Amino acid sequence: MLSYQHAYHAGNFADVHKHLCTYAAAEHLLRKKSPITFIDTHAGRGSYPLTARETEQLQEYRDGVERLWKERRQLQDQPLLGQWLEALGALQEGERLVCYPGSPWWLGSRVRDQDRLTLFELHPGEHRHLAEQSVVAPEHEGKLRRVHGDGLEGLVKALPVATPRLCVLIDPSFERKDEYLEVVETLKQAMRKARHAVVLVWYPLLPAGRHRAMLEALGGSGIRKIWRSEVCREPPTHATHGMYGSGMLVINLPWGLDQALEAAIQRWLPVLGAQSSHRSSWLVEE
Template identity: 35%
Template sequence: MFSYRHAFHAGNHADVLKHAIVVQLLDYLTRKDKPFWYVDTQAGAGLYSLEHAYAQKNAEFETGIGPLWESEEELPAMLEAYLEQVDELNPDGELNRYPGSPWLAWQMLREADRLRLFELHPTEIQVLRDNFRGAGRRVMLYDADGFEGLKAILPPPPRRALVLIDPAYEDKNDYARTVRAVQDGLQRFATGMYAVWYPQVQRREAIQLPEQLKRLPVKSWVHAALTVKSPVPGGLGLHGSGMFVINPPWTLKADLEAALPKLVELLGQDDGASYTLESLDN
């Protein structure tokens, strides 16, 4: 149950897609004076060293954040904004540290905004505590199941929030739990912004997840997926990932229309590289 450690995958292509979108969602929310909450149901450690043996084992960041970091061309605004947040952790110009979603939120949130972070892994929650030591009452950490924890904190007092749901999906039940968590969240807090990350793997549940989310009774959503390579024979391994955003900013689709082709160009590993971009706006 507790085998997954994101440090092995920090900064990979899936992180690039997820975090580029998270930065856009946070930026949109900070444009209004009203405070909001950032809620992460599976926060992980929050901050990662790319020099650590975990990250170095497969060096997945070299085919993820690496090509963007090293690019000398002007990138689409969405990707530039994401790189600016990574720059904050690497002021000397060397890519040594990588921010997880909670750390991106911490960098971008204002004094009146709040972080609510859930993490059930016994080692990860301790690292998360260490990384946020001294952060004060703006950040609340919960050694708890984020799927269940959402029920206790929604709706948030300011009635504005971004909820990120991104389990490891090692347990196939996480797919169904993700859909239920979004359904329950919408019943408690229909106007919230919900961002669901999912892996592209050769598993029926992974293929069905975005289709199930499309059927939820909501007014608007954006679905973006980045495939970096063809699935390997035998069905093992991650060949891409997707993000499904409910109640997205009206600007998000246009941002992705510019960013996704560039991500295919920079991160694509073979002829199977492609992207998907769909939306609903009632």
């Protein structure tokens, strides 16, 4: 199925959660000089103009990134949120929030001379947009590969990588229920080839609860050190349709990342809404 286009949902609260975690993980890894390969298995576009027809149709960004943008001066004292909002501001027109960057930019803008970035995108239209956009500094274009293909298959085939460190973002649309267990099988293969990899997996929290099968399967997969973060904009018991929450898994969680994210998310929650909540825990410990 190739119907999903993220432009309709760009900048929503789940994007904020996903990209805040991705940014934080990358920043933690970049504290060391040794090279990193970044891989994004479901890249989408590099950036999304908020005035585009698709984005304007649902305007999900208004309850997501726009709320944070309006409160950015009050949030500058929070280290992680302040840095994230400063990075976001580099793409805007002064005080105006005009676009929201996708994961290719959040990763690509961090790439250094010694690093590598591979972006997979299967949807032909989305890949075309990605190919036309700049997501790394001009001097780092040679460090970037854009691949029109299946990211889960591509990830396994790309391993092991040449660099000593690896960071992966897996972010499917989950339009098909089979995708949940496909992610688990991919992770099992990938972690056998690259046990040291830091892997982030995003998943939606929906009333149908299909993510639970994925979490249960991962719990029995033999993969260790899986940390879970879930942001809900309303209590699950109140949700009747649509996405009520956003989930992130981090395998091989960098030291201190959980505390940094917890502090940042707790500052975000009052901006997100009075009924919002966050819970984090180890899905699988060492």
